[in-house]
Amino acid sequence: DQQVKQNSPSLSVQEGRISILNCDYTNSMFDYFLWYKKYPAEGPTFLISISSIKDKNEDGRFTVFLNKSAKHLSLHIVPSQPGDSAVYFCAANTGNQFYFGTGTSLTVIP
Amino acid sequence: ETGVTQTPRHLVMGMTNKKSLKCEQHLGHNAMYWYKQSAKKPLELMFVYSLEERVENNSVPSRFSPECPNSSHLFLHLHTLQPEDSALYLCASSARQGGITDTQYFGPGTRLTVL
Numbered sequence: 001d002q003q004v005k006q007n008s009p010s011l012s013v014q015e016g017r018i019s020i021l022n023c024d025y026t027n028s029m030f031d032y033f034l035w036y037k038k039y040p041a042e043g044p045t046f047l048i049s050i051s052s053i054k055d056k057n058e059d060g061r062f063t064v065f066l067n068k069s070a071k072h073l074s075l076h077i078v079p080s081q082p083g084d085s086a087v088y089f090c091a092a093n094t095g096n097q098f099y100f101g102t103g104t105s106l107t108v109i110p
Numbered sequence: 111e112t113g114v115t116q117t118p119r120h121l122v123m124g125m126t127n128k129k130s131l132k133c134e135q136h137l138g139h140n141a142m143y144w145y146k147q148s149a150k151k152p153l154e155l156m157f158v159y160s161l162e163e164r165v166e167n168n169s170v171p172s173r174f175s176p177e178c179p180n181s182s183h184l185f186l187h188l189h190t191l192q193p194e195d196s197a198l199y200l201c202a203s204s205a206r207q208g209g210i211t212d213t214q215y216f217g218p219g220t221r222l223t224v225l
Contacts, residue, residue: 032212042219046213049213091153100153
C-alpha cells in the first residue's frame, strides 16, 4: 500500500503562472518531507524540504506547504518557467525509511 | 568529480549472467542507499547502509546482493535476475548526522534490462 501518493500524473501551466503540485500521505509518523525534481536520463535532484514541525518553507520561487491534519503536502512554483518542466517527486522520511510518490510531470508552456 | 556517480549507465544482461552496479559518492556522506524505479511505480527503497553497516533490507530477493566496502562506495551484485527486475536502479547518499532531517542526493541511475 502506497504511503505517499501523487494523484496527478501530469500538470500543464503557462509560463509566469503558479504551478501547484500536490502530495498526500497516510503515515502520521513521517517527520520530514522532501520534493525532488527529475529530468529525463538523470537522477532526482533535491529541491526543497520541510520538517513536520513547520507548515511552510520557502526557497526563492519554490514554497512547500505542509498540512499535517490533512496529511497533505504541496509545492508551489511562482513564477513558473519553461526550465521547470520535469517530473516532481514528493518523499517522506521516518527513521531509515524513505517513501516516494509516483511523480507528477510538469510542463511549463512558453 | 563531484556528487554521486553510477556505472554503468546502461546494462543489458541475460537471466544467467552475473553483473555488478557501482555507486560512488564524493560528498563525504556516511549513508548510502539503493532504490529501484519501475515504470509508473514510486521509487522503492531496497537497501540502506549507514557507516558501512546495512541498516535496512526491504524484503529484497536474494538475487540482489549489496556490498558497501567503505562510506564512499556501494555495489549491487546481480545474479540470476528475472525480466521483471528490469528497471532504473538509483543510488543515493546522505549525511546522516542525526536528528530528523536527512536529505538524499541521487546518482543518475543505471538502466537495467534483463532479457
